[in-house]
Amino acid sequence: MNEIINLRRRQLLAGSAGTLAAGLAGSAVGIAGWSPRAWSAEPAKPKPLPDYVAWKDAQSLIVHSATTIETKRSAFGTSVITPAEQLFIRNNLPAPDASFVADRNGWQLAVEGVKNPRKLTVAELKTMGLETVAMVLQCSGNGRGFFPHKPSGTPWTVGAAGCVIWSGVPVRAVVEALGGVAEGMRFMTGTGGEKLPEGVDPKGLVVERSVPLKAMEDALLAWEMNGEPIPLAHGGPLRLIVPGYTGVNNVKYIKRLAFTRDETEAKIQKTGYRISPIGVKSDPSHPSVWEMNVKSWVNYPNPDSGPVPAGGLQIHGVAFGGVNAVKRVEVSLDGGKTWKEAKLVGPDLGRYAWRQFVFPVKLKPGTYTIASRAIDVEGNVQPENRLENDHGYINNSWRDHAVQLTVA
DSSP states (O other): OHHHHHHHHHHHHOOOOOOOOOOOOOOOOOBTTBOOOOSSOOOSSOOOOOGGGTTSOGGGEEEEETTEEEEOGGGOOSSSSOOGGGOOEEOSSOOOOGGGGTTGGGOEEEEESBSSOEEEEHHHHTTSOOEEEEEEEEOTTTTGGGOTTOOSSOOOOSOSEEEEEEEEEEHHHHHHHTTOBOTTOOEEEEEEOOOOOTTSOHHHHOOEEEEEGGGGGGOEEEEEETTEEOOGGGTTTOEEEOTTBOGGGSOTTEEEEEEESSOOOOHHHHTSSBOOOTTOOOOTTSOBSOBOOOEEEEEESOTTTOOBOSEEEEEEEEEEBTTBOEEEEEEESBTTSSOEEOEEESOOOOTTSOEEEEEEEEEOSEEEEEEEEEEETTOOBOOSSOOOOTTOOOOOOTTTTOEEEEEO
16 A cells, blocks of 8 residues: 555656647537637547646646646546646746655745745745635636637646645735734735746846735645645645636745735736737736636536437536635526526535536537526626636636537
8 A cells, every 4th residue: 555655646646748749739629600609629639648647637728738627527527636647737937856755854945025034945845834724726827718719828727726625824924923914015926836947037037926915814834735735736845826716816836935026027027928909919908817716617518528328417516615605506508698697516615616517407409508697796797798808817717718518
């Protein structure tokens, strides 16, 4: 048994940049005469997993490149938690060397912008507090493949997301132990520890993100994911977790946590991940991609389901509210003309986790356009249409995510 556990750990620790492979997404199916097909073509042959994630389940994933790997809609299943083997990958830089996780407890984090700044090892952080949170981890560009203007970037459909359990020390506990946040600080800024090439401006490449100070209250410095040490591919040995915020704000390999008066000047913050009008170059005046919005989609039936026989069918999917809990989910069989309430099933793991929903039906032969829309506890309703923006961020349109089903 110990040999199996040790083998599993070696698989998780294995890491290399891998070989870049430009795989392309599968399609979604059409509604109301319009096909929300991801704008890339189907790959002739699935691309292999890069070496650093060779331990993942290749049958559940679509490899776009060495740093962008999507979970198939058909692989989500009906359990709340997404297994690490099926969880998507989105890295802004190549995965670092396995030496990053050779001494997990010895990894150092510099904490700045507090009254008593200092460096702390993971071993020291483990003495300062412990909390666990279930949270939707979603790439800012999830749903980009549905934008008709073909924005640059990976054409994700629904699979750049998952629901994950993180364990670590609350950021607020660390801050309290170091005397509190220094006066006048308005942002929490995390800096990734990836090694940058020499001779370049580090601000142009470094993964460094600032979020509003209020995000500190539920943030974690996490060392565990789904009950295991965080794999190198997902940010181990230490990752900043900001529940309710898009994936880029959950900084991997965090080496510096700073409380700052202003947002970082790093390119990834200053002009990257901004909600900019189509055709307009991003700048700091455009809204930053921070909090997620209420969203849902149907996982079954899905584009791979094919025709189903007439009779009983369990339509199921996932719904989440970003920073708010989901209150209910509605399902439509006619492309949004009429809606009926679905049933939330499975455990409620908190406001930041997604909920599974099910809608049992008996269908006669024909074609059905199946959509879902979620409503959060604040009354926010998942919108029909996407927010048009140049980079294809935060798409939570129920119309884009609908599927078409043929009943034979």
